[in-house]
Structure formats: structure tokens, C-alpha cells
Amino acid sequence: MNDWIKVCALDEIAPQGSRVVASSQGDIALFRTADDRVFGLHDKCPHKGGPLSQGIVHGDTVTCPLHGFKIGLKDGEAVAPDKGCARRFAVKLDGGAVWLQLS
Amino acid sequence: MRKQKLVVVGNGMAGIRAVEELLKLAPDLYDITVFGAEPHGNYNRILLSPVLAGEMTINDIILNPLGWYADNGVRLHVGKTVTKIDRTARKVIAEDGTEEEYDRLLLATGSTPFILPIPGRDLPGVISYRDIRDTDEMIATAATHKHAVVIGGGLLGLEAANGLKLRGMDVTVVHLMPWLMERQLDRAAADMLKTSLEARGLKFLLEKQTEALIRGTGDTNAGRVCALRFKPAPGFDPGDGLEIPADLVVMAAGIRPNTALAESARLYCNRGIVVNDTMQTYDPRIYAVGECVAHRGIAYGLVAPLFEQAKVCANHLANFGIARYTGSVLSTKLKVTGIDLFSAGNFMGGEGTDEIVLNDPSGGVYKKLVVKNDTLVGAVLYGDTADGAWYFQLVKDAQNIHEIRDHLMFGQSHGGAGLGDCGHAGKTLAATLADDAQVCGCNGVCKGDIVKAIKSQGLFTLDDVRKHTKASSSCGSCTGLVEQILASTVGGAYTPSESKDKPICGCTDHSHGVVRQTIRERHLLTIPAAMHYMEWKTPNGCASCRPALNYYLISTWPGEAKDDPQSRFVNERAHANIQKDGTYSVVPRMWGGLTTPAELRVIADVAEKYEVPTVKMTGGARIDLLGIKKSDLPKVWADLGAAGMVSGHAYGKSIRTVKTCVGAEHCRFGTQRSMEMGVKLEKMLFGMWSPHKVKLAVSGCPRNCAEAGIKDIGVIGVDSGYELYVAGNGGIKTEVAQFLCKVKSDEEVMEYSGAFLQLYREEGFYLERTCHYVARVGLDHVKAAVVNDPQRRKDLFERLLFALQDYEDPWQAAVQKPAVRREYEVIRIAEVAAEVMA
Numbered sequence: 001m002n003d004w005i006k007v008c009a010l011d012e013i014a015p016q017g018s019r020v021v022a023s024s025q026g027d028i029a030l031f032r033t034a035d036d037r038v039f040g041l042h043d044k045c046p047h048k049g050g051p052l053s054q055g056i057v058h059g060d061t062v063t064c065p066l067h068g069f070k071i072g073l074k075d076g077e078a079v080a081p082d083k084g085c086a087r088r089f090a091v092k093l094d095g096g097a098v099w100l101q102l103s
Numbered sequence: 104m105r106k107q108k109l110v111v112v113g114n115g116m117a118g119i120r121a122v123e124e125l126l127k128l129a130p131d132l133y134d135i136t137v138f139g140a141e142p143h144g145n146y147n148r149i150l151l152s153p154v155l156a157g158e159m160t161i162n163d164i165i166l167n168p169l170g171w172y173a174d175n176g177v178r179l180h181v182g183k184t185v186t187k188i189d190r191t192a193r194k195v196i197a198e199d200g201t202e203e204e205y206d207r208l209l210l211a212t213g214s215t216p217f218i219l220p221i222p223g224r225d226l227p228g229v230i231s232y233r234d235i236r237d238t239d240e241m242i243a244t245a246a247t248h249k250h251a252v253v254i255g256g257g258l259l260g261l262e263a264a265n266g267l268k269l270r271g272m273d274v275t276v277v278h279l280m281p282w283l284m285e286r287q288l289d290r291a292a293a294d295m296l297k298t299s300l301e302a303r304g305l306k307f308l309l310e311k312q313t314e315a316l317i318r319g320t321g322d323t324n325a326g327r328v329c330a331l332r333f334k335p336a337p338g339f340d341p342g343d344g345l346e347i348p349a350d351l352v353v354m355a356a357g358i359r360p361n362t363a364l365a366e367s368a369r370l371y372c373n374r375g376i377v378v379n380d381t382m383q384t385y386d387p388r389i390y391a392v393g394e395c396v397a398h399r400g401i402a403y404g405l406v407a408p409l410f411e412q413a414k415v416c417a418n419h420l421a422n423f424g425i426a427r428y429t430g431s432v433l434s435t436k437l438k439v440t441g442i443d444l445f446s447a448g449n450f451m452g453g454e455g456t457d458e459i460v461l462n463d464p465s466g467g468v469y470k471k472l473v474v475k476n477d478t479l480v481g482a483v484l485y486g487d488t489a490d491g492a493w494y495f496q497l498v499k500d501a502q503n504i505h506e507i508r509d510h511l512m513f514g515q516s517h518g519g520a521g522l523g524d525c526g527h528a529g530k531t532l533a534a535t536l537a538d539d540a541q542v543c544g545c546n547g548v549c550k551g552d553i554v555k556a557i558k559s560q561g562l563f564t565l566d567d568v569r570k571h572t573k574a575s576s577s578c579g580s581c582t583g584l585v586e587q588i589l590a591s592t593v594g595g596a597y598t599p600s601e602s603k604d605k606p607i608c609g610c611t612d613h614s615h616g617v618v619r620q621t622i623r624e625r626h627l628l629t630i631p632a633a634m635h636y637m638e639w640k641t642p643n644g645c646a647s648c649r650p651a652l653n654y655y656l657i658s659t660w661p662g663e664a665k666d667d668p669q670s671r672f673v674n675e676r677a678h679a680n681i682q683k684d685g686t687y688s689v690v691p692r693m694w695g696g697l698t699t700p701a702e703l704r705v706i707a708d709v710a711e712k713y714e715v716p717t718v719k720m721t722g723g724a725r726i727d728l729l730g731i732k733k734s735d736l737p738k739v740w741a742d743l744g745a746a747g748m749v750s751g752h753a754y755g756k757s758i759r760t761v762k763t764c765v766g767a768e769h770c771r772f773g774t775q776r777s778m779e780m781g782v783k784l785e786k787m788l789f790g791m792w793s794p795h796k797v798k799l800a801v802s803g804c805p806r807n808c809a810e811a812g813i814k815d816i817g818v819i820g821v822d823s824g825y826e827l828y829v830a831g832n833g834g835i836k837t838e839v840a841q842f843l844c845k846v847k848s849d850e851e852v853m854e855y856s857g858a859f860l861q862l863y864r865e866e867g868f869y870l871e872r873t874c875h876y877v878a879r880v881g882l883d884h885v886k887a888a889v890v891n892d893p894q895r896r897k898d899l900f901e902r903l904l905f906a907l908q909d910y911e912d913p914w915q916a917a918v919q920k921p922a923v924r925r926e927y928e929v930i931r932i933a934e935v936a937a938e939v940m941a
Contacts, residue, residue: 035642058645068646
């Protein structure tokens with residue numbers, strides 16, 4: 001089991017925004033929802049590899065900027081009728097900081 | 104709290120659509136129970152014709168398999184006919200004694216075929232055409248018998264006849280009226296249809312009334328129908344014969360609303376169960392939708408109105424109570440493969456109407472448009488239905504067609520829809536396309552893919568098709584073709600969305616127009632406030648409505664509403680243009696397309712320093728630096744800024760570029776200083792956000808080397824001043840700009856152009872280009888505000904200048920402000936150390 005890594009303060013991610021974390025497992029997009037929950041997904045749309053971190057965040061979903069695929073932040077699954085899945089990374093909030101676990 | 108009980112009587116398309124709409128709005132409000140007389144889940148009755156024709160199977164047309172009911176917590180009683188409603192005890196009772204109590208009851212009992220009251224109507228081999236059982240019987244009979252007679256030459260009768268013919272029967276259609284489909288077609292179109300169906304081997308007997316069906320007495324047909332006898336008409340010639348052979352008789356002479364259950368419960372019925380605009384019967388606990396209903400005296404038999412009713416009913420059941428059903432304009436499409444036929448609205452004309460007719464019998468094309476008081480009220484198209492959806496839209500919107508009356512007949516773009524379109528090889532007629540013909544050039548979708556998706560997924564709307572196939576979901580230039588394919592596959596069920604009232608997206612029921620108006624009237628200043636006031640259905644919208652709301656707020660309340668970067672598409676948030684690999688492109692500003700050796704040196708230095716892989720000229724005559732990493736963007740802008748350059752808005756719903764020719768500064772033909780004019784315009788409009796992108800061009804003489812005829816605003820210098828053209832478009836669909844007016848001075852060019860753009864900024868819908876905006880409101884409307892009313896022009900112009908003042912250079916903000924710069928920074932983590940510690 002890998003350890004939790006402290007990434008940044010919650011304030012450094014805009015509400016309904018995202019930040020990119022460079023890792024040995026590729027770029028990881030961290031999303032902050034309007035109600036201050038944080039999710040982590042591989043920054044690659046299952047459709048054509050678009051950077052999900054650059055999409056618009058709404059509810060528990062991000063819309064890919066390239067072709068408008070909607071990806072669920074909780075599970076990385078494309079919203080039907082689209083199909084595909086972006087890899088999830090475990091993220092937690094602790095003491096105002098965002099922590100990431102590489103799987 | 105106890106859930107309320109909703110009982111639905113009728114497991115057909117209208118009833119189940121209402122349940123589906125209700126589940127979307129209020130999934131937990133009711134315990135839902137459905138009674139269905141047929142032993143199947145809900146299926147697409149419209150597609151029984153392709154099943155009969157052998158193009159599809161029953162399994163293809165099931166809309167809600169039995170599993171759907173279980174998944175959605177809906178209890179289903181199949182094969183049980185409800186025979187009694189006890190309104191006092193609030194329960195329904197089925198034939199087999201099953202009882203269900205209700206708090207609210209929805210009747211969707213559909214219709215029953217009209218059976219002619221003639222001797223022999225009960226004989227084996229005499230059927231109607233309504234459900235799966237009828238269809239199965241026709242298919243079985245076609246395998247063993249030869250002669251089929253269809254009574255009724257309407258939509259249903261012709262589709263039945265066509266199917267039986269394809270199954271190998273000898274088919275005669277008997278029709279009481281002088282021409283086919285008299286409720287949907289005028290005589291000219293009906294005659295062309297008849298000729299074409301005769302060429303396929305169908306026989307027609309018009310103006311014939313059936314007197315009796317004859318019982319067979321032979322070895323093979325004993326006890327079964329064997330012939331049909333007509334009533335002798337006045338002047339009848341006995342040599343013609345009065346009987347024709349018939350092993351199968353299909354009665355397709357109309358339908359009657361099925362009101363038996365409602366009447367037994369003493370609900371008021373008059374040609375149908377009478378309902379109000381919220382689909383309630385005279386007992387307000389009891390709703391009714393579908394073919395069993397009479398709304399404002401009309402009982403509808405096509406699916407599109409039933410879906411509209413279902414939506415309104417669901418809205419009321421969900422206690423929203425804001426939707427009203429006010430009746431439907433109908434359109435018809437015959438689903439006989441290879442025959443292209445469309446009608447809508449009042450196509451027969453009458454008092455106070457004009458008819459515009461195009462008739463080419465040899466060419467197989469007939470079109471009739473019925474116009475009343477400068478609005479289109481009806482249309483019949485035969486042979487070329489490419490513009491059917493457009494005409495239907497004009498009828499439904501009751502749009503004033505005064506300005507386009509002279510070329511209305513020639514379609515959406517003078518001389519055929521699709522002129523100026525690209526991406527589908529110039530094809531405009533879907534019916535003639537092969538299944539493997541590519542329809543959507545952006546996403547590589549063929550006609551066959553679309554037809555298959557419509558049938559197998561049960562799609563009814565353009566949006567459904569876009570979601571499932573991606574066709575028409577990118578640039579939209581093939582929308583007309585996709586609509587045609589949809590219309591010919593689902594026939595009368597197809598409804599084009601009403602452009603004026605179409606909701607922005609699934610997050611709201613409000614249209615762009617209503618949202619704009621509400622933001623202005625209620626002085627709404629933030630997206631959450633706007634969503635709250637207008638009762639948005641999602642917590643924070645989606646990628647479609649948020650950018651629209653953001654634009655409406657900042658354009659309506661400049662200086663008051665605050666821009667929300669998180670509600671902008673990435674290009675406008677990052678101030679550069681995202682590319683397919685996630686890198687960005689930067690287009691340094693060149694005012695009016697002018698540059699200097701020093702600026703070119705800076706651009707060259709930047710390109711080398713940041714290892715820009717591609718440098719090219721843009722369509723707007725600027726230099727594009729492609730393939731820049733996002734984290735390098737602020738550095739690139741810092742270097743450009745240090746040399747006194749700004750970046751360009753080559754990416755936004757905003758002013759893009761002003762293209763110029765060299766003009767009178769150098770050109771021997773130039774009459775006006777076009778470069779100077781272009782620079783003035785581009786500087787004036789710096790930082791202007793708009794509903795969609797805005798491109799300008801200035802040419803110094805009518806040779807028009809800057810190609811001003813396809814720009815949102817085209818300025819053309821002439822010896823005596825400038826001509827102004829507006830609403831051109833060189834993109835997805837080429838649209839030629841329209842002449843607005845002539846002005847004398849540079850100042851006037853700026854004022855008139857600015858006023859036009861401000862009008863567009865204030866009235867345009869988000870993502871509506873100027874050409875679509877002007878098509879919607881009419882050029883006369885624009886002229887009235889910008890040309891004919893000097894005070895209004897000045898006010899508009901001042902409001903534009905007010906909105907543009909104090910615009911902050913976004914690129915320098917990204918360089919200088921840490922909070923903004925964070926957007927561009929990648930977070931690095933101490934991964935190795937963490938792993939060591941683990």
C-alpha cells in the first residue's frame with residue numbers, strides 16, 4: 001500500500017476548477033467541486049486522450065474540452081450513452097490540504 | 104411520508120413516455136403501477152410498418168423491455184385489461200379481479216381501429232392494423248395466401264399495403280375518397296404518390312365503398328373471407344364487376360379514441376376523454392394522455408403530440424405545474440422506403456391564403472407552400488423533402504417570412520438546402536443516400552449507422568441522435584440531412600425542436616431568450632443567483648449552460664456582473680487555443696494585419712526559445728505559434744509583452760481579427776485607407792466578448808481583396824465613402840453578407856459597426872453567429888435600430904464603449920498576478936521520497 005502524498009492546499013484549486021499533478025504514472029487531474037469535494041483522475045479522456053483537467057466542472061462531472069465527453073469524477077466513467085473510463089486516483093482532504101495516493 | 108400511488112392504465116408509447124418523463128423529474132414521488140392489455144413491454148408502434156415490410160423484427164422495436172420496469176421500480180401488470188374505475192374508493196379493477204388503489208390515475212388507453220359496420224366483418228382473415236398480433240397475422244397470412252385488400256388509403260393503409268406487397272401478396276387498396284391520404288396531401292401530391300406506388304405493383308380502387316365481405320366456401324378458404332363486394336356507384340357499369348378476391352382484408356379506415364373505460368367511470372368524453380391544458384380530466388385526480396384524449400376538441404393520432412402531452416402531464420404530476428399543453432401543429436412523413444413525402448400544417452389553404460407551387464411531374468417533384476399574412480401555415484413536399492424540417496419550423500414558430508417570400512420556395516439557402524454547406528459531398532437529399540454514404544464528415548457517421556441507432560435505441564429527436572451517434576454534434580452542417588433521416592425513419596413521430604422556445608440544455612426548461620430577458624429584468628448578477636431564480640434543475644449547470652449564463656451576465660451588466668473563469672471554455676480561461684494533444688497555440692496580435700520587422704524578430708525569438716514545433720499563417724492573416732505547453736504560456740506572453748506586443752483573441756467567442764487589404768495607402772485601385780480603418784476597428788473592439796466569434800474585414804475598393812463579403816461585418820471602401828455589410832459567414836456554411844447601409848466617414852464606420860455589434864451582443868443567443876441572429880430577427884429589425892434611428896444607434900454605440908472600457912490585458916494578468924498564474928502551473932510532488940518512506 002502506498003502512502004498518502006500531500007499535494008497542495010485546497011485553496012490552490014479553484015472551486016469548480018482543477019490542477020494538474022505530474023507523477024510517474026502520468027499527469028493526474030485533481031478536481032474541486034462547487035461543494036469542496038476533491039477527486040483525482042488520470043488526465044486523459046478515454047475518448048481521444050483530451051486533458052480532462054482543462055474541462056468545465058459541473059456537479060460530479062467534468063466535460064472534456066476536446067469533444068465534450070462527460071466523465072464522472074467519482075468513478076471516471078463516461079456518462080451514457082458514451083462509453084469509456086478514466087483511471088481513478090484516491091484523494092482525501094485533511095487539515096485544509098489535498099492528499100493523493102498513487103496506486 | 105407515504106409515497107403517493109400512481110396507476111397508469113395503458114402500457115403504450117404515450118403512457119410510458121409520461122412515466123419516463125416523471126421519473127426524470129421526480130423519481131421518488133410515486134409508487135407507480137402500470138396495466139397493459141398486451142403481453143409485451145412498451146414497443147414502438149410506429150415501427151410496425153418496417154416489421155411488416157421485413158426490414159426489422161419485433162425485438163428491434165421494443166422500447167422498454169420487461170427489465171426496464173423492474174429497474175425503475177415500476178410494477179407492471181401485463182395482459183390485464185382494466186375494466187372498471189371506482190372513483191369513490193379510488194381504485195381500478197381489472198378483468199381478472201386485480202385491484203390497485205390510486206392517489207392519481209393516468210389513462211393512456213390509446214385508440215381502437217374503426218371497423219366498418221358491414222356484413223362479414225367478423226370473418227377470419229379480416230383484421231385491423233394496430234398491434235403486434237395484427238402484424239404477426241399479416242406476416243403469417245402472406246406466407247399462405249395470395250390476395251390482400253386494404254380498406255383505407257391513409258398513412259396506415261398505405262404502409263400496410265406496401266408491407267404486404269413486399270411479403271409477396273397481390274395487394275389492392277380500396278379508398279372511399281377521390282385521392283390517397285386526403286388528410287395529409289393535396290390532390291397533386293397524392294396523384295404522384297399513387298403513380299409511384301403503382302410502379303411498385305400496388306393496385307388502387309378509389310371512390311369505392313365496400314358493401315360486404317364474402318365468406319369462402321371452397322376447400323382452402325371455407326369459413327374464411329374470400330372476396331369483397333362494393334356498393335354500385337351511380338352510373339355503375341355492370342361490366343366492371345362488383346367483387347374482388349380477398350384472402351386477407353385489412354381495415355385501416357381510421358381510429359377512434361378508446362374512451363370505453365373513461366365513459367364507464369362517467370368521465371366527460373366528447374370524441375375522446377376531454378382534458379384541460381395540464382392533461383387533467385373532469386376528475387382532477389385523473390389524467391389522460393395519448394390517442395384516447397380530446398384536447399380543445401382535437402384527438403391526435405400521431406406520436407409527436409402525444410409526447411408533448413406526456414411531458415406536460417409528467418410536469419404536473421411532479422407538482423411543478425408550470426407546463427401547459429396548447430395543442431400541436433402536425434407534420435406527416437410516409438415511411439415507405441424510397442418515397443419522399445412530407446406535409447405539415449394547413450396544406451389545403453383556404454380563405455385568405457396564398458399558395459406558392461412548384462410542379463414538375465416528369466422530374467417527380469411537387470412542392471406547395473401555403474402562406475397567410477406573411478407567415479407560412481402549411482406545406483406539402485413530394486420527391487424532395489430536404490427543406491421539410493425548415494418549413495415545419497417556420498410553421499411552428501409562425502415566423503414572419505416577408506423578407507424571404509421571394510425565395511421561400513427554393514429552400515433554406517436559395518436554391519436548395521445545403522448550398523454553402525460542406526462535409527457531406529454536396530448531398531442534400533437523404534432518401535437517395537446509400538447506407539454507407541457518409542453523412543457526418545466530422546465524426547465519420549454513415550446513413551446506415553444513424554438509421555440503425557434510431558431503430559435499435561428508440562430515438563425520436565435530433566438531440567437523441569447526436570448523443571448516440573455523434574452525427575451532427577460537431578459542426579452541425581449535416582443537421583438537415585440527419586433530420587431528414589430521422590423524419591423518414593420515425594415518420595410522424597419526428598418533431599423538430601422549436602428554435603425559439605428550445606431549452607438551453609437539460610439543466611433548465613428555459614430558452615435562451617427567456618434567460619436573457621430574466622437576467623435583465625431581475626437584475627441578476629451571478630450564475631448561482633440566476634440559477635436559483637430560474638429554478639435550475641442541476642446544482643451547478645453544465646458545460647453548455649454555464650458559459651451561456653456567464654456571457655449573458657457580463658454582457659447585460661458590464662462593470663457589475665463578475666466574469667467567472669470556471670464557466671468559460673478552456674480557451675477563454677487559459678487565453679490560448681487548446682489543440683488535440685493538449686498543447687496550446689498563441690497568435691500574437693497584429694492590429695489590422697500589420698506588423699514590423701522588430702515584431703517579426705520577437706515572434707521568431709519566442710518560437711525558437713520555446714521550441715515551437717509549428718509556425719503558420721492563420722486564416723485571419725496572423726502568425727500562429729502551435730504546440731506550446733500550457734506551463735510555458737505565461738513566459739511566452741512575458742517575452743511578447745516586453746517587446747510591446749499583446750497576444751490575440753484567436754480562440755474566443757469574441758472579436759477575432761480585422762482583415763484588411765493594402766487599400767489607398769499603396770494600391771493603385773484603392774479608394775479608401777483600408778489598413779488604417781482596420782486598425783481603428785480592431786483597437787476599438789479590443790476585448791469584446793460576444794455570443795459567438797466575430798470577424799471583420801475592410802477592403803479599400805469593390806475588388807474586395809480582404810474578402811469582406813463573408814465576414815460578420817464587411818467594410819468596403821468606395822470613392823464616396825464605405826459600404827457596410829453584415830452577417831456574412833465563411834465557415835461551416837458559407838453565407839454572403841447582406842448590405843446594411845452606406846456611410847461617409849471613418850467615424851461613421853465605427854459607430855454603425857459598433858452599434859450593430861452591440862445589438863447582436865444584447866440580443867444574440869449564446870453560440871449564435873451574426874448570420875443566424877440576423878436570420879432570426881430579420882435585417883429590417885437591425886436596420887430599424889442601427890440605420891434609421893440615430894439616437895438608438897448612438898445609445899448602442901455608447902453602451903458598447905462602456906462595456907469595453909477598462910478591459911484588462913488577460914495575458915499580462917497571467918504573467919503578473921500569482922493567483923492567475925497558478926492556472927498554468929503543474930504541481931510537482933516528492934513521489935520518490937514518499938515511496939522510500941513507505
